[in-house]
Amino acid sequence: MREAASDAKSGGLTLSGLTKHFGSFTAVDNVDLDIQRGEFLTLLGPSGSGKTTLLMMIAGFLDITAGDILLDGRSIRDVPAERRNFGMVFQGYALFPHMTVRDNIGYALDVRKRPRAEIAARVDEMLDLVQLTEFGHRKPGQLSGGQQQRVALARALAFAPPVLLLDEPLGALDKKLRIEVQDQLKDIHQRVGTTFVYVTHDQEEALSMSDRIVIMQQGRIEQLGTPNELYEHPRTRFAAGFLGKSNFLTMPDGTYALRPEKIDIAPGGQMNGTARLTGTIRGITYFGAVQKLMVAVEGRDDIEVDVDSWRNPHALREGQPVDLGWSDTAAVRLEDT
Amino acid sequence: MALLFLVLPALIAIPVSLTPKRFLSMPKGDYSWRHFEFLFSSPEWLSSFAQSGIIAVSTAVLATALGTLAAIGLWRVTSKYSEMVRAFLLLPLIIPQIISAMAFYRLLIPLGLLDTYAGLILAHTVLAAPLVLITVSASLANFDPKLEQASRNLGAPAWTTMRRVILPSIRPGVFAGALFAFILSWDEIVVTLFISKFNVYTLPRRMWNGIRENTDPTVAAAAVVLIAVTLGAFAVSAIVSRQRAQTALKED
Ligand SMILES: Nc1ncnc2c1ncn2[C@@H]1O[C@H](COP(=O)(O)OP(=O)(O)OP(=O)(O)O)[C@@H](O)[C@H]1O
Ligand SMILES: [Mg+2]
Numbered sequence: 344m345r346e347a348a349s350d351a352k353s354g355g356l357t358l359s360g361l362t363k364h365f366g367s368f369t370a371v372d373n374v375d376l377d378i379q380r381g382e383f384l385t386l387l388g389p390s391g392s393g394k395t396t397l398l399m400m401i402a403g404f405l406d407i408t409a410g411d412i413l414l415d416g417r418s419i420r421d422v423p424a425e426r427r428n429f430g431m432v433f434q435g436y437a438l439f440p441h442m443t444v445r446d447n448i449g450y451a452l453d454v455r456k457r458p459r460a461e462i463a464a465r466v467d468e469m470l471d472l473v474q475l476t477e478f479g480h481r482k483p484g485q486l487s488g489g490q491q492q493r494v495a496l497a498r499a500l501a502f503a504p505p506v507l508l509l510d511e512p513l514g515a516l517d518k519k520l521r522i523e524v525q526d527q528l529k530d531i532h533q534r535v536g537t538t539f540v541y542v543t544h545d546q547e548e549a550l551s552m553s554d555r556i557v558i559m560q561q562g563r564i565e566q567l568g569t570p571n572e573l574y575e576h577p578r579t580r581f582a583a584g585f586l587g588k589s590n591f592l593t594m595p596d597g598t599y600a601l602r603p604e605k606i607d608i609a610p611g612g613q614m615n616g617t618a619r620l621t622g623t624i625r626g627i628t629y630f631g632a633v634q635k636l637m638v639a640v641e642g643r644d645d646i647e648v649d650v651d652s653w654r655n656p657h658a659l660r661e662g663q664p665v666d667l668g669w670s671d672t673a674a675v676r677l678e679d680t
Numbered sequence: 681m682a683l684l685f686l687v688l689p690a691l692i693a694i695p696v697s698l699t700p701k702r703f704l705s706m707p708k709g710d711y712s713w714r715h716f717e718f719l720f721s722s723p724e725w726l727s728s729f730a731q732s733g734i735i736a737v738s739t740a741v742l743a744t745a746l747g748t749l750a751a752i753g754l755w756r757v758t759s760k761y762s763e764m765v766r767a768f769l770l771l772p773l774i775i776p777q778i779i780s781a782m783a784f785y786r787l788l789i790p791l792g793l794l795d796t797y798a799g800l801i802l803a804h805t806v807l808a809a810p811l812v813l814i815t816v817s818a819s820l821a822n823f824d825p826k827l828e829q830a831s832r833n834l835g836a837p838a839w840t841t842m843r844r845v846i847l848p849s850i851r852p853g854v855f856a857g858a859l860f861a862f863i864l865s866w867d868e869i870v871v872t873l874f875i876s877k878f879n880v881y882t883l884p885r886r887m888w889n890g891i892r893e894n895t896d897p898t899v900a901a902a903a904v905v906l907i908a909v910t911l912g913a914f915a916v917s918a919i920v921s922r923q924r925a926q927t928a929l930k931e932d
Contacts, residue, residue: 404829425832437826441848451834454844502835 353415354380354505354538356401360410363396363562370396372562373410379554380415380505383532383539387549388559389585394542395434397559398508401540403427414505430499430507430537434514436491438483444470444494445479451502469497472531489520496531506538513548521545525552546586550574558582574602579679590646591677598677603649605673608636611664618666622646627661638665690907697900704895715901725886725902732866732883735797739804739865744858746805747812751853752846754813755820766813773810780807781874788875795877803875804865811864812857819853852921859917863910 356378363371371393378384386394399405401412403424411418419427439447446453448469452462470476473493483491492512499507512528513521529552532539543549549556550570558565558573558581566573566582577583580591583600590601607614611621622640629652636648636659646667650659659665699705700712719725750769754762772780784803785794793799827849831841847854869884876885883906890899 402829402833404832423832424829425835425837427833428835429833431830431833433826433830435824435826437824437830439827439830439845450831450836450844454834454836454840498834 355415356506356538356540357413357416358397358401358410359413361397361400361407361412362409363393363400363405364408370562371400374562374564376557376564376567378506378538378540381536381538383529383541383552383554385541385543385549385553385556386559387543387546387556387586388565389544392559393562394544394559395510396562398431398510398540398542401506402429402431402508428502428504430502430504432492432495432499432507432509432512434510434512436483436495436512438491438494438498440483443480443482444475444486447483447494448497448501450498455502465501469501472500472534473497473527488516489524492516492524493527496528500531500535500537503535504537506540509539509541511542511544513543513545521548528552550586556586558585560585576675578677580677581679583675583677588647590644592643592646592674596676599674600677601646601669601674603635603647604633605669606646606648607668608638608648608650608659609666609668610659611666614666614668617668619669620646620667622665622667624659624661624663624665627659638667640667690903693900693903693907696897697904699897699900701897704897704900715897719898719901719905722898724881725898728881728883728886729905731797731880735800735804735880735882736862736865738797738801739808740858740862742801742805743808743861744812744854747809747857747861748816748850748854750809751813751816751820752842755817755823766817769813770810772807777870781871784871785874794875795879797880799875800872800880800882803871804868805861807868807871808861808864811860812854815857815860816850816853819850823849852924855917855920859913862913866910866913867906 356376358374358376358378361371361374361376362369374397386397388394396405400407403419403422407420411420413419414427439450442450445466449462449466452465457465466479467476470479473496475490475493475497478486478490478494483494486494492515495512513524516524525548541552553570555567555569556573557567560581565585566578568576573582573586577586577589577600580598580600583589583591588603590603590606592599592601609618620640620643622638624636625639625645626637628635628637632652633649634652636650638646638648640646648667695706696704697715698711698713699707700710700714701707754766754769780803784799784806788794788799788803791799793802823846827845828841831845832838836844867884868882869888872882872885873888876882883902887899887902887906890896890902
């Protein structure tokens, strides 16, 4: 297939100074971003941070207020949505309800006037990719949420687009199904080699699936990096609090972010002089694998400490005085304080 | 009770049409089909049926096309003016029929369309198109705009998107509008009286004259047929939508 041959060499996206105003409101604010060919890039941010707006500008459904979008170095600013050749998985899927699964998946090739035999073969291939071979003749309304999600994915990938845009594609699924589909999505990404730009506000999803994550806030890029970089070295208070949990410690030289699971805890006086803080356990919440302990420390906010339940070496109780300690690398100094 | 009140006038036509007498009267125990036999053997009445049918079908086709286009156009362009345009297009529904009738009369004279099929079809289309605009707009309000975006995203130009995604989704509204347009034209009398004379003689027109000039029970028989066709049209649409619902159900 023609596109399939070309997509291996295509799919690098560059956003430069990309800005979107709605009236006097700035939804996307001067975003610069290089998206590598074949990369799985996630836009992560709270509601209203401009993720969908950014995606809709890339897809060509929203005019650009300022800046430019380049595909493999060429501006696509003036290319209409129907000629951008980007696949898109919409929030809520937007499957055509009056068409069968096969017709939905074949739609992009059909409107490109491909021969019937070629379309049928490609649809078979896509059905196989998303493991829905049995369901080709059903209508979308006869499928479960997870199956519809896979049809939407197959439809968007059928014409081998260089870039696939996904707007919270798993938002409507329950938690167990989400995790299952996350694995399938990652697997499919590796097999097709298309650039994925993935929008979510679920931090676990972002951490487990992405090559790189863009944390967005108020239309701006807060921080960009691999999941590990972002988790281990958050630069701002917002990044540290939004991706995973953090305690914030004010020290003479600035504010530090400290992950709850990186704190050692022991009954008061048992840390042999390595204790950095002392306090009292104010509450224990049990989550199965872990327990969250809230420790009241004089002169500071409560500090959350996560302990693996199976370890709980000291049978800690509420009201008990404790020592807290951590290694030098555990606390990360934030730049924005 | 209220329902009875509404349908009573229509139901009275049935016994009257079966009277054996030569004037409008309730039959007293003896029934006859003679007025129906006359109705279906009279060249004048048959020609009126045909004329009404032609005009109503043409009106339905034209009004559906125009009303649907207008509805989609207004749905696409959401500017502050589009609501004004919509209100303007709905005017024929609000203006008293007698005033529309006079307006059409004045309009059709210079066009030379008075007392022609084209003139009647034009006038009925203007009256019926707003009904289609309403039903199609209602369907469009339920249409998920993401479907249109999805179609464009998959590479379909505007026209293809219209034909393959938008139209199939609003089909019920288009059908309902066509049905209303047909019925409006099929029993329209006020405007018709003004703009037709000898050449075009629709069914309601002939009934109107029949009542005024003599008390021929054939009018009652014609009324029964008129109502039957209207009910028939509704029944067809009900069956169609029922079947659609059932196939949808089977699919679920
Ligand atoms: N058409 C519009 N007109 C005016 N404001 C808009 C429009 N679309 C979006 N906005 C505003 O732009 C901001 C960003 O919206 P956007 O939909 O991109 O957020 P998001 O990050 O996708 O949020 P969510 O996670 O809730 O989907 C919001 O404050 C929203 O109110
Ligand atoms: Mg969104």
